[in-house]
Amino acid sequence: MVLKGLHTINVNKAPGPDGIHPRVLRELGAELQWPLFVIFSDSLSSGMVPRDWKKANVTPIFKKGVRSQPGNYRPVSLTSVVGKLFEGLLRDHIQNYVVENGIMSSNQHGFMKDRSCQTNLIAFYDEVSKKLDSGDSVDIIYLDFAKAFDTVPHKRLLSKLRSIGLSEVVCTWIENWLQDRVQRVVVNGTFSTWSKVLSGVPQGSVLGPLLFNLFINDLGEGIMSNVSVFADDTKLCRPVNSIQDVTSLQQDLDQLAIWAAKWQMRFNVDKCKVMHLGCKNMQAPYTLNGTALGKSIMEKDLGVLVDNKLGCSKQCQAAAARANKVLSCIKRGIDSREEGVILPLYRALVRPHLEYAVQFWSPVLKRDIIELERVQRRATKLVKGMESLSYEERLAKLGLFTLEKRRLRGDMITMYKYIRGSYNNLSNVLFTSRSFQRTRGHPLRLAG
Numbered sequence: 496m497v498l499k500g501l502h503t504i505n506v507n508k509a510p511g512p513d514g515i516h517p518r519v520l521r522e523l524g525a526e527l528q529w530p531l532f533v534i535f536s537d538s539l540s541s542g543m544v545p546r547d548w549k550k551a552n553v554t555p556i557f558k559k560g561v562r563s564q565p566g567n568y569r570p571v572s573l574t575s576v577v578g579k580l581f582e583g584l585l586r587d588h589i590q591n592y593v594v595e596n597g598i599m600s601s602n603q604h605g606f607m608k609d610r611s612c613q614t615n616l617i618a619f620y621d622e623v624s625k626k627l628d629s630g631d632s633v634d635i636i637y638l639d640f641a642k643a644f645d646t647v648p649h650k651r652l653l654s655k656l657r658s659i660g661l662s663e664v665v666c667t668w669i670e671n672w673l674q675d676r677v678q679r680v681v682v683n684g685t686f687s688t689w690s691k692v693l694s695g696v697p698q699g700s701v702l703g704p705l706l707f708n709l710f711i712n713d714l715g716e717g718i719m720s721n722v723s724v725f726a727d728d729t730k731l732c733r734p735v736n737s738i739q740d741v742t743s744l745q746q747d748l749d750q751l752a753i754w755a756a757k758w759q760m761r762f763n764v765d766k767c768k769v770m771h772l773g774c775k776n777m778q779a780p781y782t783l784n785g786t787a788l789g790k791s792i793m794e795k796d797l798g799v800l801v802d803n804k805l806g807c808s809k810q811c812q813a814a815a816a817r818a819n820k821v822l823s824c825i826k827r828g829i830d831s832r833e834e835g836v837i838l839p840l841y842r843a844l845v846r847p848h849l850e851y852a853v854q855f856w857s858p859v860l861k862r863d864i865i866e867l868e869r870v871q872r873r874a875t876k877l878v879k880g881m882e883s884l885s886y887e888e889r890l891a892k893l894g895l896f897t898l899e900k901r902r903l904r905g906d907m908i909t910m911y912k913y914i915r916g917s918y919n920n921l922s923n924v925l926f927t928s929r930s931f932q933r934t935r936g937h938p939l940r941l942a943g
Contacts, residue, residue, distance in 0.1 A: 497535065498528040500580050511575040512550040512679075520576060535581045542667035548578030551678040551697055552686075570645065572678065572699035582701035585668070589661065589705060598659050600712050605726030606704035612725060612797040613852040613909075619723040620855070623732055623772065624805060631734035632773030634744060636720075636781065637794050638751070639766035643727035644707055645695035648759045649673045652696070652710050659709065669706070714754060720747045725797055741779040752784050768794060772803050799852055807856040811863040818848040818870045825877070832879040838893060841874045849898060854909045857902050868898050 501524035504517045520527060538544060551572035560567040590608070593599050599607065604615035626633045649670075656666050676692040696703035696710075707726065715722035720733040720743070733744045755762055764783050768791040771778050781788045793802040793809060800810040821844050829836060849867050858864050875881055875889040890897065896904075 496584060497532045497580075498524055500583060501528060501531075504576065504580070508576070509573055511547075511573050511578070512552050513547040513575045513577070515576055517576045520580070531577065531580070534577075535584070538581065539585075539664060539668055542664070542671050544668065544672045545575075545578070546675075548575045548581075549672070549674075549676045550574070550689075551676070551692075551699070552681045553678050554681055570680075570698055572697040573681075574697060574700055579701045585665065586702050586705050589665065592661065593659075593705075593709070596660070598712070599708065600715060600724070602715050602722050603708055603712065603724045605724065605728070606708055609912075611852075612799075613855055615723055615725045616797060616799060616852055616855040619721070619730065619732070620801070620805065622721050626732075626734045627773060627805070631736055632771070632776040633732055634735045634741075634776070634779065634781075635730060635732045635770045635772065636744070636748065636788070637768045637770070637791070637796070638729040638731075638783075639763045640727045640729070640755075641761045641763040642695075643711075643760065644698050644703065646760060647695050647707060647710055649694060651758055652706060655710055655712075656706075669702070672702070710758070711760075714751070717750055718747045720744055728797060730796065735777060735779060741777065741781075745781055748781060748783050764788070770794060770801075770803050772805070797852070799856055807858050808860065808863055810856045811858050811866055814848050814851070815866050815870055818845050819873070821845050821848065822870065822874055822877075832877060834878050834893065837874070837878050841871075845870065845874060846898075850901065850905070853902055854905055857906065864899055871895070871898055 501520055504521045506516075506518040506521055508517050510516045534545075551574045553570045553572050555565075555568035556571050558567055558569050594608075604610040604612070604618075623633050623635065652673075653666060653670050656669065657663075673696075676697070677689045678692055678697075679689050680687040696706050704726065711724070711727070714724065714729065718731065720731040722729065722731045731744075731747060733740060733747070735741050735744065752762070754760075762783055764786045767783055767788050769781050769788045770791050770793075778790075793800060795801075800813055802809055822841070825837070825840050825844065829840065831837070849870060858867060872886050875886070875893060875895070878889070878893065881889045881892070884892070889895075
């Protein structure tokens, strides 16, 4: 397993504070597998983690807002590549244990095998749309934890790990891994002094996301509303057709506030919003920790714009704008117009903006379809020799399909995954199989 891990190391990643480059580990995998196996075995059995594995170079990644505000940056830790290799082995062991024992909440889609932002969005808003189609009004609460990964209390995390039955050997190692950690900030090649880390799981580590998932795994216990979680991004919804429904949703918010206080987590109430859906919605007010939640008619949910009509036009406009912005940068910054230059750049930097989670928000209005397709029209015209050809001819010569055909193909692949593939455990939420009284009939036929 050590050799397999060495051979799968990404050589394009940066080294950690120990300076050991991932290329060295990959190229010398055969020679290093046994020494590393001995180090890993001794570390796990003794519960002692090498000091170099506890150091992190923190790179601030800008999120949004004012660049001069430190709070608008996400700290990402670069740690030892050797340490991350062992973290990966331990993560797989814990993940297998969690899956085999059905420990992880089905509401969690973050950092989980066969789960993604797209599966989260599809599952949650399918439930919302069903309620709206049946004539209900629906309120959605979008919650935001303040610095969630950085504020996880170590002792409480360890108590949760022990409560799910992880072996004492593993818990002892994780406890030592969390203790005596130090980090320094790196900006433009300049290093700050080392400072101690007293709480949180390292962002950028391999083990950290799974530990965070386990820490918030009981977040939805006792909540009557529909809860959906992607790492620390949490939202809940409930039909609200009466004062009692509103009261129940408020009680769920109060329960979440109690959970956060108990486990020393904090909601950023200013960023928590409520969205009212349905033409007869009562527009009821809600509070969290005594502070009124702001109302919103449109939210960016896991990178996708969602409005109170559940339309996709705003998302189409935003996706096209982002893609056009990148395409303009390529046009201005790249002198070459050769197919071998422009096409890879388009595929890697432009098209992903048009197809991110698109099986959730795929356009149905002709104007939206045209707006997205227009980006690819522009991109194919950049290629030398394509200027005078029609769009269909350009696609044929470049070996591309229209974005509409790619979305259809993606829809079919996603549908297959839900019915027969890796998403099969999620399909019962979205689809109802038709029962047969006769012997003939496909067992996977869906009810109309």
